[in-house]
Amino acid sequence: MKANVATLGSKKKLSKLKLLLLISMPFILALAALTIGRYPVSLTHLWAALTNGFLLAEVEVPAAVRTVIFDIRIPRIIAAILIGMALSVSGAAFQGTFRNPLVSPDILGVSAGAGFGATLAIINSWGSLGIAASAFGFGLLAVWLTYFLSNRIKNSGEITLIMVLGGILVGTIFTSLVSLIKCVADPYEKLPAITYWLMGSLSSIQMNDVYLVILPMIIGLIPLWLLRWKLNLLAFGDEEAKSLGVxxxxxxxxxxxxxxxxxxxxxxxxxxxxxxxxxxPHFARSIAGPNYRNLLPVTILVGGSFLLVVDTLARSLLPMEIPLGILTSLIGAPFFLYLLSHSRRGWK
Structure with a gap:
């Protein structure tokens, strides 16, 4: 077992230069995202606005530029980084927990539950805060239902497989309920809003939305960060992990x-x-290796940077904004195929 752990840690080493590049990447991309868009912002105006005129006291920043920077782009940039980080870390955690490289964060039905919650809020006109709260609550409810069902029907000790099947069942039910609501929704007002939300977008993000989710994200991230070394032990199976006292x-x-x-x-x-x-998580694994001590930090940095790039493209490529779900699928699916075809490491 000790040899296995040593091998896990030695497959890939994260150099200081590579780590420095990864850490600087979100900051560089954020600065670029502040200037790029249908309303371009010059570096001079950006510097003057961010530093309150430091070294450029003679430059007067127009009110429209300040609005674009502080009210529109900064909230979107922060949200994109946080969301990319959250989805990527949860994906890596689920893949390690279920010992399956094809597992994604919605494996237990959380996305389907959140989609139903948001759809319910939209059709009842609960407002943006109500949509976020309802999506969050029903997402947690979906996973609780999955866990409850898996505990009720487990009979052979294969809890992970039963949970995956339970997640598929719960996700299917919530997806069917969303389809039912779409059938009866107002086709001129409610249905377009539901459809657009389900495709994913940060077009209406405000700092209040960021404040709403920052605490649960911190609560979710800190334990995973502290327990990341134990995730390595799950990769070797429950029996070997239990033999080490886990x-x-x-x-x-x-x-x-x-x-x-x-x-x-x-x-x-x-x-x-x-x-x-x-x-x-697969891309981060190609950089840092399978050891979660290195994998989780790299996943955080790469995930936040990736979604920031995608969001910048979504609001810049066309006169109309492209939903994020469309771009992540167009980029993610071929890239995932490339990673799979060029991967030389297994999961054992």
Whole structure:
């Protein structure tokens, strides 16, 4: 077992230069995103606005530029980084917990539950705060139902397989309910809003939305960060992990709860964005290796950077904004195929 752990840690080393590049990447991309868009902002105006005229006291920043920077782009940039981080980390955590490289954050039905909650809020005109709260609550409810069902029907000790099947069942039910609501929704006002939300977008993000989810994201991230070394032990199976004194059932429950918090928080303010939680952990694994001590930090940095790039493209490529779910699918699916075809490492 010791040899296995040593091998896990030595497959890939994260150099200081590579780590420095990864850390600087979100900041560089954020600065670029502040200037790029249908309303371009010059570097001079950007510097003067961010530093309150430091070294450029003679430059007067127009009110429209300040509005674009502080009220529109900064909230979107922060939200994109947080959502990309949350979806990517939860995907990596689920993949390690279920020992399956094809697992994504919505495996237990959280996205389907959140979609139903948001749809219910939209059709009842609960407002943006109500949509986020309803999506978050129903996302957690969906995972609770999955866990409840899996505990009721388990009979052979294969809890992970039963939970996956339970997640598919719960997700199917919530997806069917969403389809039912779409059938009876007002086709001129409610239905377009529901459809657009389900495709994912940050077009209406405000700082209040970020404040709403920052606490549950922190609550979900900190335990995963502290327990990331134990996720390595789950890769070798429950029996070997238990032989080292790890309570696998409790660890799995904690990881699932934290990853669900992250996913529900992200989906609550962004809508349903696919492929991020599936592709980014694989890409991060190609950089840092399978050791979760390195994998989780790299996943955070790469996930936040990826969704920031996608959101910048979504609001810049066309006169109309492209839903994020469309772009992440167009980018993620071919890239995932490339990663699979060029991967030389297994999961054992």
């Amino acid at each position: 309570n696998t059932e409790r660890l799995r429950l904690i990881v699932i709860f934290c990853a669900t918090l992250l996913t529900a928080s992200a989906v609550a303010i962004s809508g349903m964005i696919g492929w991020v939680g599936l592709v980014i």
